[in-house]
Amino acid sequence: MTSNRPPTSVDVARAAGVSQATVSYVLNDNPNARVSEETRQRVRDAAARLGYVPDASARTLRTGRSGIVLVPLSPARTGGLVRDLLDDLGEELRPRGYTLVQYGERHLKGVPAAKVWAGLRPTAIIVEADRLTRASVDLLRASGTRTVIGFSDAPSPLVPAVVMDHESVGACAARHLAERGRRRLAAIVPREEGVDLMGVGRLRGVRQVAPDAERIDLAFTEEAARAVATRHDLPDGIFAYNDEYALLLMSALQDAGVRVPEDVAIVGADDLLLASLVRPRLTSVHFDTTATPAGMAAYIDELVRGDRTAEPGSVISIYGPRLIVRSSS
Amino acid sequence: MTSNRPPTSVDVARAAGVSQATVSYVLNDNPNARVSEETRQRVRDAAARLGYVPDASARTLRTGRSGIVLVPLSPARTGGLVRDLLDDLGEELRPRGYTLVQYGERHLKGVPAAKVWAGLRPTAIIVEADRLTRASVDLLRASGTRTVIGFSDAPSPLVPAVVMDHESVGACAARHLAERGRRRLAAIVPREEGVDLMGVGRLRGVRQVAPDAERIDLAFTEEAARAVATRHDLPDGIFAYNDEYALLLMSALQDAGVRVPEDVAIVGADDLLLASLVRPRLTSVHFDTTATPAGMAAYIDELVRGDRTAEPGSVISIYGPRLIVRSSS
C-alpha cells in the first residue's frame, strides 16, 4: 500500500512519463489518437502495475453515458423465469462493460418515472412498455440514454420491445385442457399490480379457445387460494397463470380434498424446474425464447454502439409457447 | 418540452434568480448555509417546475460517494430467502437515498475484487466476509466506501458482519431427526461455489449432534439427485441444506420408490412458502431474523452518516433457527 487512495489516470500518467490525455487515449483504444506502440505499452504496464480502475462517475459525467443498463421492475414479483433471465443478462452484459441495475420501483409512470431514471444517466433501460410515453422516451433520449427497450405483450409504437405473446400462452393451455375434455375452464389473474396485465393477456388467450372461461382473481397467499379451492362450483380445468400460482392453487385444492387432475386439471406456465419436482407433476407452458440472455446482451450492445438502429415497433423476440404435459392435467 | 436536455442546477438557479451554489445549499438542506426561507421556497419551486433531478455521477464525483450499496453476490445462486431479503432491503434503502446494486460476480477475491468494486465508488458494500482481506478493506475505505459489511457464518475480525449461524441450523435439524428415531443421518452440501461454505457450516452443526453423519455433495440437477436417490445404502434422515435442495431430493426419492418420511425423513431450511405447498409438506428450519430489511437499512444509514461506528467483529444479527415440523420428517 504505497498510496492511500485509488490511482487516477494522472497517477498512471506520471508513472508512465506521459500526459493524462495520453493515458486516456491509450486505455480507451481511441482510434484517432496517434500514440506509438512503445508508449502504449509503457502506459498499459503502468496502469496494470498501479492497479488503475477508471472512476465510473467521472467517466459518466464526461461522456454523459454510464454503462448502466437500468431495469426498473421488481423481478421478485415477476416470477422465477424473468428473475433468472435478468440474472443471466447481467452476467452477459458485464464483460461488455455494462452494469445491470435493478431498481425495484413500481409506482411511477410516464415523465415522472423517466426523470428519476434519467438521474442515473443509464445507457440503456429495459422497462414495461406501458410505463412509457412519447415524452418520457424523449426525455430519456435527451439525457443520454442510448437505448430504450420495452417489455410488453405487443409491439410498441415507441420503442423496440421484448414481446411476450401472452395470448398464445393462454390459448396453448386452454387448447390442451379442451382436448382433455375439460368444459368449464377458468384462468387465474394475479392480483399483483403490474403482473395483472400479463394475467389479463393470458386470460384473453384462454377465451379465444373457450369464450366463456371464467376469470379468477387471486392474490399470492394461502388464504386466498383456500377461498378459491373451497368453492362449490369449481371449474374442471384451470390455467393458473404461472407455475408458482399453479402450485399455490394445487396445494389448496389438495387440502380441500379436490383431486388433481381427476376433479380439476391444472396447467402452469414458465416450466420452472419446480414444475417437475412437485406431485402431481405440473403440466406447464414452456417458452422457447429466441431472446437468449447472450443474444439480448449483444443486441443491446449493438444498439448502444450505433451498429444497429432501434426501430420503434420492432420486436426483439417472441416467446413461442409449447406445452409440456405432465400429470396435473 | 421546452428544453431538450434534463435541467441542471444551473438551470434551476437561473429560473430562481440565484446562484448555482444557493441551489445546491437549499436542495441539500445544508445546515451551514444562510438562506432566507423566502429564497428557499423560490428555489424549491423552480426545481419542481423544471423537474430537476441531480445528476448522480456529478454528485458522486464531487463527494466521492455514490449512494450505491453494492452487493457483489449472485443471489440467484443463494436461494430464495436471500433473494427476497435483498429485494426488500433495496426497497428500504431507496427512500433513504441509496441504490442497491447487485453485481453477480463470483470469481474475484481480495484486492483484485476490491479494485473492481471500488470503480463504482460504492457508499456501502455487503459481501461475503471470506472474499475480504485487510488490504482490500483498506482499499475500499480509501476509495470512499464508508461502510463495509461482511456476510458470514462467524463474526469477522475485519468488519461488522451479518452472521448466519449455520452450525445451529444444522444442529437444529439433526436434533429433530434424532428425536424422530433416525440413526443414520446425512447432510447435503451444495456443490455450488460460494454456497458450499455455508453447506459445510451446516454439516458441522449436524455432526455436533450426530458425529458420524454422512456428507453428501449434491449439484442442483435432477440427474445428480437421482444418483443419490437410487443408492442402496440410503441414510434414514437427511438434512437437505435448504428447501430447494430438499424438494429436488424429495422428488428424486419419490421417483425411486423411496417413501418420505417412512423410509427417509427430509428436513429443509429457509421455510419458504414452497415448503408448505409441496406434498409431503416439508419440515423446515425457519429463521427468526433480527435483521429485518428495515433494520438493516437503518443500520447501514447510521454507519454511512457516522452516527454509529463500525466495530470490526460486531454482529448485526444472528439468525435464530427454529424448526417448523411438517410431514416430510
Place this chain on the structure above:
DNA sequence: CCTCGATAGTTATACGTATAAGCGCTTGAT
C-alpha cells in the same frame, strides 16, 4: 462616523475523465 457582527447570499474551485485543439519535430516533395 466608524466598527462589528450577523445575514444572505456569491464566486471560485475541485472531483477524474474524455477529447478538441495546439505544438514541436521529422520527413518528403518541390
Place this chain on the structure above:
DNA sequence: ATCAAGCGCTTATACGTATAACTATCGAGG
C-alpha cells in the same frame, strides 16, 4: 532551402455538483 504534411504527443477545457472562502448589505453600538 522551404514548405506542407504527418506524427506523437501535450495543453486546455467541459461535464454538474458540493463546499470553502469571500463579499455586500444592514442595523446596532460606541
